[in-house]
Amino acid sequence: MRFLSELHRTEKVIWTAHRGASFEDAENTLSGFRRAVEAGADMIEFDIRMSRDGVPVILHDRTVDRTSNMTGEPEKHTFAELKKGEFTFFSRNKRLTEPLHPGEGMPSFEEVLAEFGEKVCMNMQIYASRDGLAEICRLYLKYKMTDKGYMTIADRGDADFVRQYSPDIEICLTPGWGERADPEKLKLCADYGCRFVQPVAETVTPETFQLCRDLGLRANVFFADTGDEVRRMTAMGARSFLTNRIGDMKALDF
Numbered sequence: 001m002r003f004l005s006e007l008h009r010t011e012k013v014i015w016t017a018h019r020g021a022s023f024e025d026a027e028n029t030l031s032g033f034r035r036a037v038e039a040g041a042d043m044i045e046f047d048i049r050m051s052r053d054g055v056p057v058i059l060h061d062r063t064v065d066r067t068s069n070m071t072g073e074p075e076k077h078t079f080a081e082l083k084k085g086e087f088t089f090f091s092r093n094k095r096l097t098e099p100l101h102p103g104e105g106m107p108s109f110e111e112v113l114a115e116f117g118e119k120v121c122m123n124m125q126i127y128a129s130r131d132g133l134a135e136i137c138r139l140y141l142k143y144k145m146t147d148k149g150y151m152t153i154a155d156r157g158d159a160d161f162v163r164q165y166s167p168d169i170e171i172c173l174t175p176g177w178g179e180r181a182d183p184e185k186l187k188l189c190a191d192y193g194c195r196f197v198q199p200v201a202e203t204v205t206p207e208t209f210q211l212c213r214d215l216g217l218r219a220n221v222f223f224a225d226t227g228d229e230v231r232r233m234t235a236m237g238a239r240s241f242l243t244n245r246i247g248d249m250k251a252l253d254f
Helices: 004-009 030-039 079-084 109-116 130-142 156-165 183-192 206-215 227-236 246-251
Strands: 014-018 043-050 056-058 121-126 149-153 170-173 240-243
Touching (some): 030 109, 030 246, 056 130, 130 149, 149 156
Parallel strands (some): 014 043, 043 121
Antiparallel strands (some): 043 056
16 A cells, blocks of 8 residues: 555545445445455545444444435444444445345444555544544554544544644645635645645636645545546646546546
């Protein structure tokens, strides 16, 4: 695997598998992450929430309804209950009638770190209370994720909390959706010590990528799922993308 320090400085295109191989497989699952790694992803992106008993778990939505055979917020279920559920009901942008991988429950953050921490870098989107955030930080350091993963955080107070917990934890600040390519917001991220930023594809311009280079930022664009989208943005200067179709994108030559 290539470490964040190498991904930050390389001129090669780098690919982040958004929620794992989220189109080809089941999003935010161990199976989906395995498929993304096999496809050659430089990073896997995933979302962290909390179970009722304080275990950091992998889920994007506020509830488990779309992707599983359960209902409600993960915070209302114990991790043991979430592990017994079926969490591969969503693939290829649609709800399936049967789970893609029967018997696969919700993964914990620690399971992801244990299996993939030495295989691929990680972009960790955080949705957790301060108590949950402290546990996430503890696990990040336990598995020695410095230079192997960063926490993507929208709230400045949460980012400050992480910095106080440990200055060794890498942070990617994400301002408002339409503001992430704004020059002042990019400068704020650089001043905060971020090495990676995540501008939205619809808002980037050639000036976005030039400013990021000037500021020492790696712009990891959200997102690109077709060759035309990638070619349009590489012509502007983009060299990093999140994608839902990691297999298709890695098969192309950019």
